[in-house]
Amino acid sequence: MSTTQAPPAEGLVLDARIPDGPIETKWRRWLDAHQLVGPRNRPHYRIVVVGTGLAGASAAASLGAQGFKVDSFCFQDTPRRAHSIAAQGGINAAKDFANEGDAVKRLFYDTIKGGDFRSREANVWRLAEVSTSIIDQAVAQGVPFNREYGGQLATRSFGGVLVKRTFYSRGQTGQQLLLGAYSALQHQVAQGNVTVHNRHEVLDVVLVDGVARGVIARNLITGEIERHAADCVVLASGGYSNVFYLSTNAMGSNVTAAWKATRRGALFANPCYTQIHPTCIPQSGEYQSKLTLMSESLRNDGRIWVPRKPKDERKPNDIPEEERYYFLEERYPAFGNLAPRDIASRAAKVACDQGLGVGGTGRGVYLDFRDEIERQGRAAIEAKYLNLFQMYQRITGDDPFETPMMIYPAPHYTMGGLWVDYELQTTIPGLFAIGESNFSDHGANRLGASALMQALADGYFIAPHTVMHRLATTPKSDVDETHEAFAEAEDGVRGLLERFLATTGSKAPQTIHRELGEIMLDKCGMLRTEESLTTAIEQIRGIRARFWDELRVDGRADEFNPSLEYAGRLHDFIELAELMCEDALRREESCGGHFRGEHETEDGEARRDDERFATATAWEYPAEGLRPDGGFRPHDEPLTFSEVKLATRSYK
Ligand SMILES: Cc1cc2nc3c(=O)[nH]c(=O)nc-3n(C[C@H](O)[C@H](O)[C@H](O)COP(=O)(O)OP(=O)(O)OC[C@H]3O[C@@H](n4cnc5c(N)ncnc54)[C@H](O)[C@@H]3O)c2cc1C
Numbered sequence: 001m002s003t004t005q006a007p008p009a010e011g012l013v014l015d016a017r018i019p020d021g022p023i024e025t026k027w028r029r030w031l032d033a034h035q036l037v038g039p040r041n042r043p044h045y046r047i048v049v050v051g052t053g054l055a056g057a058s059a060a061a062s063l064g065a066q067g068f069k070v071d072s073f074c075f076q077d078t079p080r081r082a083h084s085i086a087a088q089g090g091i092n093a094a095k096d097f098a099n100e101g102d103a104v105k106r107l108f109y110d111t112i113k114g115g116d117f118r119s120r121e122a123n124v125w126r127l128a129e130v131s132t133s134i135i136d137q138a139v140a141q142g143v144p145f146n147r148e149y150g151g152q153l154a155t156r157s158f159g160g161v162l163v164k165r166t167f168y169s170r171g172q173t174g175q176q177l178l179l180g181a182y183s184a185l186q187h188q189v190a191q192g193n194v195t196v197h198n199r200h201e202v203l204d205v206v207l208v209d210g211v212a213r214g215v216i217a218r219n220l221i222t223g224e225i226e227r228h229a230a231d232c233v234v235l236a237s238g239g240y241s242n243v244f245y246l247s248t249n250a251m252g253s254n255v256t257a258a259w260k261a262t263r264r265g266a267l268f269a270n271p272c273y274t275q276i277h278p279t280c281i282p283q284s285g286e287y288q289s290k291l292t293l294m295s296e297s298l299r300n301d302g303r304i305w306v307p308r309k310p311k312d313e314r315k316p317n318d319i320p321e322e323e324r325y326y327f328l329e330e331r332y333p334a335f336g337n338l339a340p341r342d343i344a345s346r347a348a349k350v351a352c353d354q355g356l357g358v359g360g361t362g363r364g365v366y367l368d369f370r371d372e373i374e375r376q377g378r379a380a381i382e383a384k385y386l387n388l389f390q391m392y393q394r395i396t397g398d399d400p401f402e403t404p405m406m407i408y409p410a411p412h413y414t415m416g417g418l419w420v421d422y423e424l425q426t427t428i429p430g431l432f433a434i435g436e437s438n439f440s441d442h443g444a445n446r447l448g449a450s451a452l453m454q455a456l457a458d459g460y461f462i463a464p465h466t467v468m469h470r471l472a473t474t475p476k477s478d479v480d481e482t483h484e485a486f487a488e489a490e491d492g493v494r495g496l497l498e499r500f501l502a503t504t505g506s507k508a509p510q511t512i513h514r515e516l517g518e519i520m521l522d523k524c525g526m527l528r529t530e531e532s533l534t535t536a537i538e539q540i541r542g543i544r545a546r547f548w549d550e551l552r553v554d555g556r557a558d559e560f561n562p563s564l565e566y567a568g569r570l571h572d573f574i575e576l577a578e579l580m581c582e583d584a585l586r587r588e589e590s591c592g593g594h595f596r597g598e599h600e601t602e603d604g605e606a607r608r609d610d611e612r613f614a615t616a617t618a619w620e621y622p623a624e625g626l627r628p629d630g631g632f633r634p635h636d637e638p639l640t641f642s643e644v645k646l647a648t649r650s651y652k
Pocket of ligand 1: 050051052053054055056073074075076079082083084085086087088089090091092173174200201202203236237238239248249250253254256257293295412413434435436437448449450451452453455
């Protein structure tokens with residue numbers, strides 16, 4: 001292990017509280033035994049849910065439907081604009097409508113293998129188990145999934161699987177699912193059970209005697225700082241891909257809510273596990289602030305290739321078949337273009353590094369529909385992907401019906417997140433984390449169409465029960481907003497905002513963020529080495545040391561002030577970035593999206609070290625605040641595998 005790493009901390013034992021017994025009955029037995037709050041008592045409990053994406057909206061709606069009083073927060077102007085709306089390609093479920101022999105066990109196995117054997121078996125089994133209920137729930141809400149001619153729900157394939165288990169609404173699956181969850185949420189608003197606080201940013205979690213008892217939020221329109229007491233807090237605040245500055249995530253997506261919880265003592269697990277998605281529109285210029293995803297579903301019918309001749313300047317349609325290098329089909333004949341994302345991304349990078357890349361920067365590969373348009377006809381391709389094709393044409397000016405798309409990998413999803421136990425509770429009692437904000441199910445790489453599945457599994461089917469169980473088994477709190485812990489937390493939030501506004505440097509938050517992102521992408525992106533990570537840590541510490549002198553935030557705290565919001569989010573990203581590099585440095589193996597140059601097989605695949613690293617690493621924020629030399633303390637949760645045999649992942 002590297003000399004800069006902190007030794008594992010003593011004292012704290014991570015207990016995932018996994019029920020005993022056979023894996024296929026664990027969740028059923030947990031449900032049978034869990035405690036309920038009496039229906040008449042439920043309105044006396046308040047629950048804060050941070051986030052209105054698929055995880056947060058479904059959790060808030062479900063807890064409201066159970067009769068609890070819920071305060072739901074989002075920073076957008078409506079819950080419907082949560083980042084989940086961007087999800088395109090689909091949602092997995094082991095329903096086997098395609099009659100291919102799919103089963104819960106197969107979805108479980110694919111997910112464990114897809115995550116390169118770095119996730120917790122019991123959680124993944126439960127995810128596969130409840131996946132089927134999600135589709136029923138969504139259909140009952142009226143979500144317009146694509147259907148076959150006869151009316152049956154249609155499915156397609158996503159990467160890393162050999163069956164068609166992905167349900168979809170053309171290329172707008174997230175939007176349609178979110179409208180379903182939103183209508184359930186609004187129903188509870190109308191019932192008086194849920195209060196939605198749009199345009200509010202949660203800036204701290206309040207703890208009383210070590211237990212989560214509420215949040216401090218800023219009204220982003222008026223700047224007012226508000227206290228919200230609760231019996232339980234559920235974070236559903238999404239992922240942290242925007243640490244890379246350029247990503248496919250919504251511009252506003254950030255880590256602040258999860259990071260404030262980390263500063264309060266919740267452990268942050270596997271921060272280095274990030275997903276770089278293979279099919280995004282390549283960056284076009286230095287001042288670009290957003291990258292656009294082209295859904296993985298396109299790999300069902302699009303073939304990925306580069307010219308065999310380096311620096312070939314011919315137009316793609318002028319390059320004959322024998323001069324095209326279909327690198328995924330050649331390297332991974334069994335899965336071909338549907339190899340998992342980490343593998344497909346790395347293969348594209350390798351091809352470009354060999355000088356075979358296309359486009360102005362040489363960092364692009366083709367995604368070509370020519371053969372399938374010929375085979376299936378234009379109408380069939382339109383039915384599946386029209387909005388994606390239109391989006392591509394609007395952005396690039398090229399029509400994918402006429403010429404191949406050009407794509408390149410981009411930061412997209414974060415598998416790391418707040419450490420949670422089987423009940424999705426963090427190491428802070430009363431603080432739960434669900435959806436992309438937790439680390440629970442995807443290990444070192446997430447398979448496509450599994451994020452929506454996890455967000456809705458957590459929100460509709462797991463958290464409502466585990467939160468209720470927590471409330472039923474702990475004494476009712478009488479803490480309210482007048483408690484001194486709220487005053488202390490509020491003072492901290494105000495103090496930080498004032499400090500941002502007192503800066504007199506010359507750099508806008510975005511400028512510093514771009515600098516951070518370049519370091520992260522270059523040194524902690526698709527390829528990491530001890531050298532790159534050590535350099536990145538030094539450079540990030542440099543950014544942190546200069547931050548307060550260089551930053552400039554104009555305006556006031558008591559008004560709508562996007563620059564002030566941005567500064568706060570950036571402040572947290574800088575700390576997180578350092579931890580990501582520490583985590584990547586400590587994990588001396590390659591697995592999934594975490595590819596360490598020192599640990600690859602002879603044919604360029606990831607080489608795991610199961611002896612030393614079959615663990616989830618959960619990091620503790622230093623009690624005395626971040627010192628210049630980091631000081632995060634790692635705690636390892638051993639991962640035990642009884643249902644699957646640890647094996648080298650192969651998609652060949
Ligand atoms: C372009 C794109 C396409 C995708 N396509 C697919 C797909 O086809 N299938 C699939 O399975 N996955 C897909 N994903 C991934 C998937 O969309 C996300 O992982 C998932 O939607 C995350 O849901 P969530 O509810 O956890 O978080 P989000 O949808 O990110 O919601 C986060 C919520 O938290 C709120 N929030 C955050 N911080 C604060 C704060 N401090 N205070 C108040 N509110 C806060 C936000 O306002 C928001 O409401 C895609 C992702 C992208 C970027």
